[in-house]
Amino acid sequence: MSSKSELTAIRDEPDPILRARQASALINEYQQQSLELARLRREAIEEAATTRGLTFTQVAKELGLSKGRITQIRQSAPPVERALFGMGPVTVAVPIRPVPDRDLGMIAAEDTRSAEAITEALRKLSLDVEHYEIPASGELDFDGDAVIICGPKSSAEAAELIAADPHFTFAPDRDGRWSIRETPTERTYESPLDNDPETHRDVAYLSVRTTDDSRRLLVAGVHAIGSLGAITYVINHLSELYQRSKMDANLSTVIETAFDGLTIREAERISGIRVWP
Template structure:
């Protein structure tokens, strides 16, 4: 990957004015997100200095050549630590396009749209720029540096290959063709009640993980319900419990299972069925 200086020089040298404008806009977005991340890091460093070294905020202000009031502004105004869970930004939120019947154009399921909406609201509140991304019907796509995929292994071989890197869980069909999440050691199966109880059409489970991409080219945050409704429940869980989850896993690779109940697409309950376990 080219350095920021190389990217800047590339924009300056671009002879085509429209291409130059496009590249400049993209780089501005990157710089803005880096600026937000630096503000978060500065806030965390100030807090760490106070906690780990027992330094007063007045002394920290003097050391940084700032006023005590400015230190207070930094601590109150910068993004929270858990922003790092999603990377630096911009963040792409990817959902799969699906071919339905004989329709000429593929569609996005209403459940996937709702999950993307919940995540976009969460990410925007954390000062991220959010870029919608569409996974083609064949499931072949290239995740960017910071990407959340609301997409299971059935919809994309890219997601399926990433899940293969999970040392604890699998997400695959059983011998009868029913999709389930399983412990690799065979100790437990996580099934959707939509498949096991005819009266539980509003209950589902979802796989949530930060995974290594094939080839070691980066990581991908995957949210995938056994049915699409489960992704909505998982997105709602992240929105409510991100701080606690970040405290447990940080930016490391991990996986977990979320169970949720729904009234239509409204989540009435979402909680952990399998707690997060780090892969490192």
């Protein structure tokens, strides 16, 4: 539907409450598009300076703007790595985990902390955030851009996303212990926590997927604390991850985390970043 058609449809809506809701939704959509256009302009200006060897004064002249206006654009527009998460709004999804002898499940403290951390980072990037609790049945019942903090054990749909990765698998062995395996090399990444709980280390799968209309970042720890470590890695390496997925590529990697309770002491990549179309 064109912008004019959307406006006409809202204007013709007889119910004033519904009309107000529709107008608010469209305003939010336009605001997100405006922010993305500002980001694209900033990125293009910086790319012109870098790839063409131009000064910002020369770029300003090419665009018919003053150097001061170029400086203002570069300082006020959202960071270019904002696009790692799409245009927004971004749904942050965490699983409800079953609890023995209880009708209602619960969200793990590690997942709550992960959601809080990535929500804060997204808002700093001027992205609107929505929250979704993945039911025990595992459905990812939402559209658009998302950060999914969930492993294959908690969601069959998350498992399908991981299964589509040509570089990594994430599955249990005969004894039911989960591990991540790199397909080409057959290297296996096991959680040190499973071998010795006193090590306070875990591993997690991290991927970014691009479709025609959305970007979905998924983190899945062998244990929930591994997901928190992967989220920490994402927040600390936004620029690197964006540059590797800049041309709408999919990517995946493995993160190892050292922790103390819910405090992440270290989160580092222990495999290469694998990219595919």
